[in-house]
Structure formats: structure tokens, C-alpha cells
Amino acid sequence: MSLDFEMEYNTAREEMQIPEYGRNIQKMIEFAKTLADKNERNKAANSIIKVMGQVNPYLKANEDLTHKLWDHMFIISGFDFDVDSPFPKPVKEDFEKGPDKIPYPENEIAHRHYGRTIEALIKKVAAVENEEDRLKMGVALANTMKRAYLNWNRDTVENRVILKNLRDMSGGKINLSEDTELEHSRDLIDTTQQASNNQNRQRKGGRSGGKRKKNNSGRRNPRN
Secondary structure, three states, rough: OOOOOOOOHHHOOOOOOHHHHHHHHHHHHOOOOOOOOHHHHHHHHHHHHHHHHHHHHHOOOOOOHHHHHHHHHHHHHOOOOOOOOOOOOOOOOHHHHHOOOOOOOOOOOOOOHHHHHHHHHHHHHOOOOOHHHHHHHHHHHHHHHHHHHHHHHHOOOOOOHHHHHHHHHHOOOOOOOOOOOOOOOHOOOOHHHHHHHHHHHHHHHHHHHHHHHHHHHHHOOOOO
């Protein structure tokens, strides 16, 4: 006996509107659309909703999520399923326009390693009228900038570089003296990273020490 049939590939099938429900539910909806009697279509639609709820059981208990099931059925049908729905039918145009574009800042950051948050803080501090308060806050900002710099570049950085960047980014409003003392680099580097580095060094030291001990214990005494 010879079997004569063609293989059906997904690439040749109709595109699924909501893949999470599977192709069979999409076929059920397509079949229900062909029913001439509206009462039969309504019965079929309610049966399909129950099946869709079984495919996604977490949607069945909540009324809002049941509403979502009906919306999904109309989306899968191509918005031309003529049945009576307990909820307002979704409008095709609402799903075609897509999400609103996210506005991105157009201005470039002078020093990317500091980030926009520090740049915004510098503007706030630069606007403080009292010079003494402005300089006090400037020291805290300089330490924050130094931390950000060290997160970007693990090597040490000279304080004069941070102070110059702060002066330039504030338009000269936060002008700290060259001898302003900032926190030491080792105190600003992420403590988690420091602990990880220490653990790595301890592991390496432990392994090398163990090897040396093993080699010494296995060495023969030349006097024997």
C-alpha cells in the first residue's frame, strides 16, 4: 500500500496571530466564522473561550482577564468575527498604531563615565546661591564623581582630574581648590568587588601553597 500525501510545514501555514494559544484554536475560530447561523456562532464562540481558558488557566477566574480572552479571540479572528460579546469589541486601529515612541535626550554627555544623574546633580548644586553650601555639596559631588570614574576605570585617578571635570561641568560655579582632599580610591571602589578580588587572591594562594606542600612532602631525603 502506498501513502500519497504532502508534508505541511509551518512556514507554509497561515501566520498565527497569538502563538500562545496554538494553531488549533485559530482553526476553531476560523471554522466558527463560517457558520451561517449567528446563534451557532455565539455557541461556538463561548465554547472557544472555555478552551482558551483551559490553555491559559490563570485567566479564567478574573473578570478583567476573561475580558482579555474575548479580546484575544477577536484579534485572532482578524476583527471580523460576528458574534455577541459580553464586552466591547476591540478596535483594529488601536492595535495597529503601535506604542508611543520613548523620548530620548538629545544632548550629548560631556563625560559619559559620570552619567546623566551626576550631570543633573551638578546643575542643581551649581544653582545654589550660598557659596559655602555650594562648595560643601561640591566636595560630596566630587567624591561621587570619583567613585563613578573608578567603576569605569579600575586604575587610580588624580584628584585634580575630578576637580577640573567638576569645575568644567558646572560652568565654573563649583570651583574647589586644588588641595581639596577627596576620599582615597581604595575606599571608593565597590566593596563587593574588593571582597571578590580578596577571595580570588586567597584561592590562588591556597592552591599554590598546597602544591608546594605536596611537592616538599614527596621529595626524597638525599641522606637516605
